[in-house]
Amino acid sequence: MSVRRINAAILFSLLLLLSSCSGQASEQQQVLRVQSGQNIRLLTTTDTHYLSPRLTDNGPAFSKFMAAGDGKQLAYSDEMLDALEFDIGIQRPAAVIISGDLTNNGEKASHQDLAEHLRAIEQHTGTQIYVIPGNHDVMNPWARRFKGERQIPVDSVTPRSFRSIYSEFGYGEALLRDNDSLSYLAAPSEDLWLLMLDTSQYSSNKKLGHPQLDGQLTAATLGWIGRCSRLAAESGAQIVAVMHHSLQDHSDFLQEGFTLNNNKRTADVLMRNGITMVFSGHIHFQDIRESDQGVYDIAGSALSVYPHQYGIVDYTPVSRTLEYNTSKLNVELWARAAGSSNPDLLNFTAYSEEAFRKLSADRSFVRLSGDSSYADYTQEQLRAMADVVGRLNEIYFAGNADKEIVAVTALEGFRLWHAAPYSGLKSYVLRMSELEQKDNNHFVTTLPLR
Numbered sequence: 001m002s003v004r005r006i007n008a009a010i011l012f013s014l015l016l017l018l019s020s021c022s023g024q025a026s027e028q029q030q031v032l033r034v035q036s037g038q039n040i041r042l043l044t045t046t047d048t049h050y051l052s053p054r055l056t057d058n059g060p061a062f063s064k065f066m067a068a069g070d071g072k073q074l075a076y077s078d079e080m081l082d083a084l085e086f087d088i089g090i091q092r093p094a095a096v097i098i099s100g101d102l103t104n105n106g107e108k109a110s111h112q113d114l115a116e117h118l119r120a121i122e123q124h125t126g127t128q129i130y131v132i133p134g135n136h137d138v139m140n141p142w143a144r145r146f147k148g149e150r151q152i153p154v155d156s157v158t159p160r161s162f163r164s165i166y167s168e169f170g171y172g173e174a175l176l177r178d179n180d181s182l183s184y185l186a187a188p189s190e191d192l193w194l195l196m197l198d199t200s201q202y203s204s205n206k207k208l209g210h211p212q213l214d215g216q217l218t219a220a221t222l223g224w225i226g227r228c229s230r231l232a233a234e235s236g237a238q239i240v241a242v243m244h245h246s247l248q249d250h251s252d253f254l255q256e257g258f259t260l261n262n263n264k265r266t267a268d269v270l271m272r273n274g275i276t277m278v279f280s281g282h283i284h285f286q287d288i289r290e291s292d293q294g295v296y297d298i299a300g301s302a303l304s305v306y307p308h309q310y311g312i313v314d315y316t317p318v319s320r321t322l323e324y325n326t327s328k329l330n331v332e333l334w335a336r337a338a339g340s341s342n343p344d345l346l347n348f349t350a351y352s353e354e355a356f357r358k359l360s361a362d363r364s365f366v367r368l369s370g371d372s373s374y375a376d377y378t379q380e381q382l383r384a385m386a387d388v389v390g391r392l393n394e395i396y397f398a399g400n401a402d403k404e405i406v407a408v409t410a411l412e413g414f415r416l417w418h419a420a421p422y423s424g425l426k427s428y429v430l431r432m433s434e435l436e437q438k439d440n441n442h443f444v445t446t447l448p449l450r
């Protein structure tokens with residue numbers, strides 16, 4: 001056994017001993033860590049935006065909220081979590097990562113009920129779940145329940161209560177916790193550790209009256225990353241980082257508020273500490289980019305939004321190879337197994353795709369219909385053009401433009417856009433159609449020697 005492996009063995013023995021001393025023996029001993037040398041599979045997901053069914057009567061206020069939204073299937077929050085448990089039973093990851101925006105708008109009831117789901121997933125499948133907050137999750141002034149025609153304010157959570165609610169999902173199992181944020185270091189396996197970075201800024205939310213969109217890491221947290229890295233190096237473990245905000249720009253349109261404010265400095269710190277892989281969320285786009293410093297950032301699609309996909313990460317320690325592939329949440333399979341008769345659930349992919357496309361197509365149609373430059377176009381032509389916007393959004397959220405863009409640019413609606421008068425929407429359509437076509441659903445890298 002190498003010195004590094006001996007250090008790892010000592011560290012894990014020490015953890016068990018410490019947990020016994022603190023009276024948490026049973027919980028810690030149930031955490032089955034993957035042994036050194038063994039391959040490990042992770043399931044990475046993000047932006048679950050869970051809304052507790054206790055908070056909605058699915059009435060007019062809720063319908064209005066959904067119609068003004070971005071395609072989250074909030075009415076099927078419970079069902080998507082049940083389907084995730086079903087998929088985890090099939091994929092058999094050793095650990096599941098949720099990189100923030102766990103809830104719709106930080107409602108305490110949503111956090112509590114989501115934690116119940118996560119508890120059931122751990123108990124039924126034997127996987128370990130690790131979470132961090134996103135910008136929607138903590139001290140959110142937008143926390144609401146929906147009753148009849150009204151949205152009624154409800155309790156959100158403080159950082160302390162967030163840590164308490166999710167103590168079984170990272171915070172109580174951490175090797176190290178940051179004093180300056182809800183960041184922590186966790187070890188689902190001896191060879192691969194998780195640096196769970198809290199990039200959200202919630203202390204000004206009350207004053208702002210809304211959840212602060214942008215994120216950053218403080219100097220103290222960036223310094224704490226060095227401590228994590230040294231501990232991992234002493235134990236011969238690799239680290240991958242997880243954060244809500246993007247390390248790298250993932251879109252030509254959405255950068256401010258989405259990319260970490262101090263992303264370059266953070267990438268420098270990560271690279272200096274031998275951390276070359278980041279899993280993020282927030283932007284709801286599936287997109288893979290490399291920073292100038294050489295750190296890869298995989299932004300995952302939101303689980304709550306079409307195409308409802310997550311990442312499967314397979315790490316092989318002997319070669320330090322990390323492979324990433326997306327996989328679709330199989331709501332249909334779960335619905336059949338659960339004996340559901342709900343047609344939305346039994347045909348969830350088609351149902352959600354149509355709803356997602358219709359949302360942006362309908363908004364585009366309203367915009368075009370009110371634009372005098374487009375007064376000569378028939379309703380059918382405007383509908384065809386609006387549908388192209390819906391299709392473009394769909395393939396960019398799924399990250400599969402490399403495979404689907406040709407079919408969209410071949411549509412009559414796209415030809416109409418080419419010949420159309422200038423508008424902001426036309427510029428958006430043409431720029432979307434010209435973005436780099438690359439594979440965002442599959443990725444292989446080798447983690448550096450430490």
Ligand SMILES: [Fe+2]
Binds near residue numbers: 135282283
């Ligand atoms: Fe977010």
